[in-house]
Amino acid sequence: MTRxxxxxxxxxxxxxxxxxxxxxxxxxxRHEMSSFGEVRKADEMALDLVLTERTIKDQFFPQTEPLIxxxxxxxxxxxxxxxxxxxxxxxxxxRPCDASGLAIDDPLFGWDYKDDYWFxxxxxxVIVTIACSQADDFCMCTSVKLxxxxxxxxxxxxRPLSDGSxxxxxxxxDRGTALVETISSLLQESSxxxxxxxxxxxxxxxxxxxxxxxxKENFESQFWKDIALRCVGCGSCTFLCxxxxxxxxxxxxDTYQGIRRKNWDSCSFALFTMxxxxxxxxxxxxxxxxxxxxxxxxxxxxxxxxxSCTGCGRCTRQCPVDMGITETLQAITNLPx
Amino acid sequence: xxxxxxxxxxxxxxxxxxxxxxxxxxxxxxxxxxxxxANYKTGMFGLYGIFGEGESTFCVASPETRKDYIExxxxxxxxxxxxxxxxxxxxxxxxxxxxxxxxxxxxFEGKNLLFIAGGIALPPTRSVIxxxxxxxxxxxxxxxxxxxxxxADLVYKDELDEWKKRDDVRLVLTVDxxxxxxxxxxxxxxxxxxxxxxxxxxENTIAVLCGPPIMIKFTLAALEKLGFTxxxxxxxxxxxxxxxxxxxxxxxxxxxxxxKEGPVFxxxxxxxMPQADx
Numbered sequence: 001m002t003r004x005x006x007x008x009x010x011x012x013x014x015x016x017x018x019x020x021x022x023x024x025x026x027x028x029x030r031h032e033m034s035s036f037g038e039v040r041k042a043d044e045m046a047l048d049l050v051l052t053e054r055t056i057k058d059q060f061f062p063q064t065e066p067l068i069x070x071x072x073x074x075x076x077x078x079x080x081x082x083x084x085x086x087x088x089x090x091x092x093x094x095r096p097c098d099a100s101g102l103a104i105d106d107p108l109f110g111w112d113y114k115d116d117y118w119f120x121x122x123x124x125x126v127i128v129t130i131a132c133s134q135a136d137d138f139c140m141c142t143s144v145k146l147x148x149x150x151x152x153x154x155x156x157x158x159r160p161l162s163d164g165s166x167x168x169x170x171x172x173x174d175r176g177t178a179l180v181e182t183i184s185s186l187l188q189e190s191s192x193x194x195x196x197x198x199x200x201x202x203x204x205x206x207x208x209x210x211x212x213x214x215x216k217e218n219f220e221s222q223f224w225k226d227i228a229l230r231c232v233g234c235g236s237c238t239f240l241c242x243x244x245x246x247x248x249x250x251x252x253x254d255t256y257q258g259i260r261r262k263n264w265d266s267c268s269f270a271l272f273t274m275x276x277x278x279x280x281x282x283x284x285x286x287x288x289x290x291x292x293x294x295x296x297x298x299x300x301x302x303x304x305x306x307x308s309c310t311g312c313g314r315c316t317r318q319c320p321v322d323m324g325i326t327e328t329l330q331a332i333t334n335l336p337x
Numbered sequence: 338x339x340x341x342x343x344x345x346x347x348x349x350x351x352x353x354x355x356x357x358x359x360x361x362x363x364x365x366x367x368x369x370x371x372x373x374x375a376n377y378k379t380g381m382f383g384l385y386g387i388f389g390e391g392e393s394t395f396c397v398a399s400p401e402t403r404k405d406y407i408e409x410x411x412x413x414x415x416x417x418x419x420x421x422x423x424x425x426x427x428x429x430x431x432x433x434x435x436x437x438x439x440x441x442x443x444x445f446e447g448k449n450l451l452f453i454a455g456g457i458a459l460p461p462t463r464s465v466i467x468x469x470x471x472x473x474x475x476x477x478x479x480x481x482x483x484x485x486x487x488x489a490d491l492v493y494k495d496e497l498d499e500w501k502k503r504d505d506v507r508l509v510l511t512v513d514x515x516x517x518x519x520x521x522x523x524x525x526x527x528x529x530x531x532x533x534x535x536x537x538x539x540e541n542t543i544a545v546l547c548g549p550p551i552m553i554k555f556t557l558a559a560l561e562k563l564g565f566t567x568x569x570x571x572x573x574x575x576x577x578x579x580x581x582x583x584x585x586x587x588x589x590x591x592x593x594x595x596x597k598e599g600p601v602f603x604x605x606x607x608x609x610m611p612q613a614d615x
Contacts, residue, residue, distance in 0.1 A: 067340045067341070068388070072388060077387075077429055079388055108583075108584060112597065116339050216611070219591075220613050247579065247580070250391060251391050258388070260340075267587070272577075275577055277549075281614055281615060287613070291614075294591075298592065
């Protein structure tokens with residue numbers, strides 16, 4: 001017997017969480033691209049998506065984040081530090097890949113210097129993951145040692161019932177237990193079985209890839225030049241990646257006032273590493289693509305013991321030239337050894 | 338909050354060379370000063386900024402033995418540096434830091450010190466030089482080899498005169514061929530060549546080397562010829578930075594984050610990095 005949440009109780013569930021002081025965010029199809037957005041009714045949710053086109057990262061590390069508001073006067077400059085919103089939030093229907101992305105980025109935003117903007121939101125959020133019941137051709141979580149029912153990063157894990165009527169509910173953390181407590185009257189004990197987890201084929205051998213990347217001889221391999229030839233450097237893959245965290249800090253405003261902002265940036269862009277002198281350590285698209293792959297499957301592993309990829313496949317799904325990480329890692333897997 | 342800078346008051350501005358200025362900054366808030374005093378060590382860097390323009394990364398050019406103020410020396414080349422260069426005494430700018438690692442000068446105690454700098458790279462070297470000269474008794478011989486493109490491009494001219502007059506410092510000055518003036522008394526030639534001629538002994542000596550990549554490359558070769566090992570040569574790297582605290586993802590060379598694991602490295606550590614990423 002496990003506790004289950006029925007779909008037809010979702011409206012009550014949202015109401016209970018709102019009453020407990022939470023905003024509820026779920027997959028929605030409101031804009032051109034599906035994303036996470038606040039919902040008040042269950043029918044606003046798009047729970048049938050394989051996964052949202054935009055990642056949940058947006059909600060913790062927004063595309064643009066105001067850091068400091070400033071006013072430039074004749075004799076002085078006034079500035080005011082801005083803090084992240086303190087609103088408590090429930091993220092309902094997060095896919096396992098996106099939830100792992102948050103867990104993967106935590107150590108980066110926390111090593112030595114704690115990014116208050118990331119952790120302010122993390123600490124006020126509860127992640128309710130729903131295991132996948134479908135996958136598409138781009139999904140590759142199993143290739144990076146995650147799975148369609150991975151609980152990494154989840155505070156509460158929901159597993160779909162085979163008849164589609166609801167989910168098995170399991171709290172994964174203290175925060176999750178407390179959240180489940182707020183809807184305990186809506187849950188029921190049931191022996192209904194969970195739906196089988198979809199098969200996601202392994203697309204590359206990540207161990208082989210990591211071994212090849214770790215070999216210093218390969219850093220200047222012709223492979224990088226060939227594989228990155230068709231990259232147009234648009235940066236879509238980085239913006240849609242649940243773990244890409246690169247940013248810029250810019251002052252945006254007019255002569256008298258403005259806001260210092262932390263804006264998304266991308267290692268795909270030539271200006272990203274350009275020195276004032278004009279020297280650019282990563283001056284070609286191939287060196288930038290190499291940086292992206294090395295960062296995810298070698299450097300990050302060395303620093304934080306985990307690869308910076310969740311296998312969500314968005315980089316390939318949305319690439320305008322049909323490139324993406326999958327193809328590169330497949331090619332590395334298949335290189336003659 | 339993590340990206341909030343300290344307000345700093347400009348005490349004075351000194352023009353070092355065409356387009357190169359030094360700002361002396363004092364703390365506006367006592368708590369910021371206390372933080373700086375507790376954390377600053379020679380070799381660390383900061384982000385200097387001005388609201389409305391942004392922030393730029395340079396070293397702290399003042400030594401760890403003088404923590405009542407911060408000095409920074411920079412070439413005017415973009416929005417931020419141009420605005421900083423146009424400040425006057427009393428103006429408020431910002432500082433975020435000190436970040437990064439440091440020159441382990443307590444490990445240099447009892448040793449000879451050889452400082453080598455080229456052009457605008459004297460400021461980071463100067464921070465180490467004064468940190469050691471202010472505790473002169475702890476170190477043995479001090480040699481400073483400094484070169485710039487032209488006589489006009491030499492920075493800290495007053496301090497160069499001061500070092501020249503000291504009998505416990507050997508100062509070797511040079512300018513690139515063609516950069517000398519009619520009354521120039523010192524060497525003419527590139528730093529690596531002049532260094533080889535000066536031939537400082539590698540015996541019990543630590544070298545601190547800062548300069549543009551091309552100078553570093555040839556100077557390292559010269560040091561090797563003189564018998565220095567890469568473990569005894571320290572340098573400081575610079576890369577474009579935005580956060581300064583290992584998050585924004587741009588300053589890494591291979592897996593090494595310059596902002597957190599650097600900017601100070603031994604030549605051996607630099608040689609272990611993927612050279613194509615430097």
